Amino acid sequence: MSEKHKDDITGVETTGHSWDGIRELNNPLPKWWLYTFYACCLWAVGYWVVMPAWPIIWNGQWTYTEGVIGYSDRGSVANELAAVAAGRSEVMQEIAKAPLAELAQNPKLSEVALAAGKAAFGDNCAPCHGSGAAGGPGFPNLNDDNWLWGGTLDDIHTTLLHGIRWEGDEDTRLNTMMAFGDLGMLDKQQINDVAEYVLEISGQKYDAKAAAKGADVFAQNCVACHGENGKGSQQLGAPNLTDAIWLYGGDKATIEQTVSKGRSGVMPAWGGRLDEGTIKSLTLYVHSLGGGE
Numbered sequence: 001m002s003e004k005h006k007d008d009i010t011g012v013e014t015t016g017h018s019w020d021g022i023r024e025l026n027n028p029l030p031k032w033w034l035y036t037f038y039a040c041c042l043w044a045v046g047y048w049v050v051m052p053a054w055p056i057i058w059n060g061q062w063t064y065t066e067g068v069i070g071y072s073d074r075g076s077v078a079n080e081l082a083a084v085a086a087g088r089s090e091v092m093q094e095i096a097k098a099p100l101a102e103l104a105q106n107p108k109l110s111e112v113a114l115a116a117g118k119a120a121f122g123d124n125c126a127p128c129h130g131s132g133a134a135g136g137p138g139f140p141n142l143n144d145d146n147w148l149w150g151g152t153l154d155d156i157h158t159t160l161l162h163g164i165r166w167e168g169d170e171d172t173r174l175n176t177m178m179a180f181g182d183l184g185m186l187d188k189q190q191i192n193d194v195a196e197y198v199l200e201i202s203g204q205k206y207d208a209k210a211a212a213k214g215a216d217v218f219a220q221n222c223v224a225c226h227g228e229n230g231k232g233s234q235q236l237g238a239p240n241l242t243d244a245i246w247l248y249g250g251d252k253a254t255i256e257q258t259v260s261k262g263r264s265g266v267m268p269a270w271g272g273r274l275d276e277g278t279i280k281s282l283t284l285y286v287h288s289l290g291g292g293e
């Protein structure tokens with residue numbers, strides 16, 4: 001049904017559509033709606049011209065209309081990243097140049113260094129020392145104030161730079177726990193006795209008779225590195241045997257194994273692999289973990 005008709009009540013023309021006698025008034029669209037619509041059309045055309053908009057095939061390749069101002073999201077992200085990297089490398093160079101003690105005193109630099117050190121620790125150190133730096137058997141806990149090689153900023157820096165028993169670095173920290181059993185320097189009985197002595201000085205249950213003999217074995221074989229009182233030496237990386245903190249373990253079987261087979265934990269040298277700014281940042285970070293001296 002299509003037939004023009006004027007509505008009696010409103011005086012408005014109908015569209016001519018009618019459904020079961022119900023007709024539709026042909027009211028014009030509101031002005032505000034129309035103008036908004038036209039404005040949007042204009043905006044769209046302007047946008048196509050100014051901004052990257054339409055996918056097109058050009059020279060047989062998919063590309064897009066770039067728009068007259070040449071804006072690109074990807075380009076602006078690249079610019080921002082370049083700016084951040086430039087800022088970072090500037091600060092990292094300052095960190096690399098600053099003496100460690102000064103670095104620790106400088107609030108602006110040390111804040112960046114601690115953040116950079118934390119990130120670098122997660123990337124490089126966590127596989128061995130754990131993400132919380134708590135370590136594990138053979139891998140020292142870096143959160144406590146118990147140090148094998150020293151916990152001052154300079155000590156930690158040297159450890160990181162040159163590593164521990166790392167073959168590729170001639171200034172690496174050397175000295176190892178010898179395999180007294182395997183090398184035939186001590187027999188089974190002596191190893192048993194000296195282990196009892198270590199149990200004694202570390203405040204554990206021990207066999208007094210064996211430990212007395214073990215004290216002699218210790219005096220002859222162990223004091224050179226672990227010291228007369230067994231408190232160890234940071235110069236030699238020899239652990240304190242009188243505390244409750246163990247790198248490998250303080251039970252008798254583990255002590256016997258350490259003495260019999262020896263130990264030589266290896267920590268890579270980071271000099272040359274990480275830049276100096278990152279190594280200093282790591283030094284500050286490790287020092288800040290709680291046990292820095």
Ligand code: HEC
Nearest residue numbers: 124125128138139140147148149150159164265266267282
């Ligand atoms: C391949 C495993 C490994 C990785 C990776 C590693 N370490 Fe170590 N680290 C060790 C071992 C093993 C020791 C103990 C060496 C020893 O027995 O004297 C050690 C010792 C240390 C020490 C000396 C602790 C002390 O008590 O004197 C520091 C500090 C240290 N690591 C920091 C780091 C930092 C920082 C990183 C990352 C840049 C790192 N380590 C990466 C294995 C590793």
Ligand code: HEC
Nearest residue numbers: 175176177221222225237238239246247248249263264265
């Ligand atoms: C040449 C120096 C040297 C001598 C001598 C030496 N040690 Fe050690 N000892 C070390 C070093 C270095 C370590 C740490 C090894 C490592 O970090 O991998 C160590 C580690 C140990 C440990 C492991 C401690 C732990 O925390 O798990 C025990 C136990 C030990 N020594 C006992 C002895 C006894 C007993 C003797 C004498 C029979 C002895 N050492 C002689 C250098 C020495």
